[in-house]
Amino acid sequence: MLHSHSPKRMNANDIIATAHAVSVPLSPAQADALLTFRNLLVEWNERFNLTALTDDASVLSLHFADSLTVVPVVKSIESLAKGKTLRVIDVGTGGGFPGIPLKITLPHLRMVLMDSTSKKVQFCDEVIRALKLQGAHATHGRAEEASHQPAHREHYDIVIARAVAPMQTLSEYLLPFANAGGYVIAMKGSDAQAETNAAEGAISKLGGELVRIENVSLPNRDDKRALVILRKVRPTPKLYPRQGGAPRKDPLK
Numbered sequence: 046m047l048h049s050h051s052p053k054r055m056n057a058n059d060i061i062a063t064a065h066a067v068s069v070p071l072s073p074a075q076a077d078a079l080l081t082f083r084n085l086l087v088e089w090n091e092r093f094n095l096t097a098l099t100d101d102a103s104v105l106s107l108h109f110a111d112s113l114t115v116v117p118v119v120k121s122i123e124s125l126a127k128g129k130t131l132r133v134i135d136v137g138t139g140g141g142f143p144g145i146p147l148k149i150t151l152p153h154l155r156m157v158l159m160d161s162t163s164k165k166v167q168f169c170d171e172v173i174r175a176l177k178l179q180g181a182h183a184t185h186g187r188a189e190e191a192s193h194q195p196a197h198r199e200h201y202d203i204v205i206a207r208a209v210a211p212m213q214t215l216s217e218y219l220l221p222f223a224n225a226g227g228y229v230i231a232m233k234g235s236d237a238q239a240e241t242n243a244a245e246g247a248i249s250k251l252g253g254e255l256v257r258i259e260n261v262s263l264p265n266r267d268d269k270r271a272l273v274i275l276r277k278v279r280p281t282p283k284l285y286p287r288q289g290g291a292p293r294k295d296p297l298k
Contacts, residue, residue, distance in 0.1 A: 055083065055101040063105045066264035069113045069150060078149045078176050079109060085172055086140055093164045095140040106263045111270065112143030114261040115205060115230055116150050118272060122203060122228055123151075130155055131202040134222055136188050137161070137209040141169045143232065144205070148181050156181040157201075159191060189286040192221035199224045199280060207232040212240035212273065213247045213296035217286045220251040223277040229253065230272055237271035247297035252279040 057076035064071040071079075086108075087099050098107055123131060131154055135144030138158040148156040158169045158181070169183035184191075188209075191197050204222040209215055212231060219229045233240060237258055241248075248255060256274040263270060286292055 055080065055105065059101075059105060060109060063110050063264055064113050064150075067110050067113050067116075067261070069116045071150065075149050079146060081176060082141070082145055082149070082172055083109075085168070085175060089168050089171070090140075093168070095165060095168055102265070106266050108140075108142050109146055110263045111207070111232070112146035113150060114263070114270065115143055115147060115232065115272060118230055118259065118274060119147065119151060119154070119203060126202065129202075132200065133157070133203040133205065134159060134197070134201045136204060136206045136219060136222065138169060138183070139165055139207075141172055143207055144181075145169065145172055145176075145178075147205075148178055149176070152178070152180075154180070158183040159186050159188070161185070161187045188218035188222075189288060189290075189292060192218070192286055197222055199227075199277075202227045203230060204228070205230045205232070208234075210293065211296070212237075212244035213298075214292045216244050216247045216251055216253065216275070217292040217297055220248070220253045220275065220277060221281040221286055223253075223275075225277055225280060227277045228256070229275040229277070231275070233271050233273055235269035235271070237273050241273050244296075248275060250282070250297055251285055252277055252281045254278050 057080055060076040060079050061071050083104050090099050133154050134157040136159050138144050138160050144158045160166050163185050166183045166185045173181050201222050204219045215231055253275040256276050259272045261270045
């Protein structure tokens with residue numbers, strides 16, 4: 046219910062300004078699409094717990110701006126790919142972050158949104174339908190099982206995850222999805238450097254190498270964010286990822 050004293054609701058201009066603050070230009074149509082996404086998120090969240098954050102300030106900074114921080118990195122990878130249409134998977138996408146904002150902003154990406162919770166997959170499907178996002182689909186799966194399937198293993202040019210697990214564990218989840226020469230972008234907090242240092246052995250075992258850690262800041266937020274960018278330099282040994290929760294319980298050294 047909207048009461049007369051409700052604060053002013055987010056509009057397309059707010060979204061354009063927020064994107065601009067993280068150096069991402071958006072068209073009015075793209076901002077409208079993100080606004081529709083936000084409305085669906087709020088509506089579904091009343092029935093299913095998709096996210097703890099649905100107030101406008103949080104959605105703008107912690108969902109939209111945060112998701113869009115990966116756009117410049119993806120664009121730089123695209124420029125190296127010389128016109129190839131990149132295949133991207135967002136692992137543990139939850140309510141569609143960062144995958145849906147990324148797909149809206151860079152519509153030519155082939156986007157797969159994967160989550161182990163079927164309600165979240167249904168929600169992402171609904172957003173894809175509502176926004177008519179061509180070349181995007183949501184799929185139900187757990188990373189340590191899905192990346193052993195031929196349809197997913199070493200199939201993607203870019204593998205992205207936000208706030209899924211510490212880097213040692215996350216490397217084992219993500220690197221098997223990346224093809225040779227592909228990239229992993231792990232969206233992390235202020236401890237990104239320490240986590241990545243601890244994961245050095247794991248990253249190497251899994252066929253990856255660190256490209257760089259890029260610090261990013263969010264509008265109207267003090268908390269530090271970083272993107273850990275890995276490159277897949279050789280195939281991941283068939284054993285990985287290990288099953289039965291091993292990547293979490295017993296992270297690779």
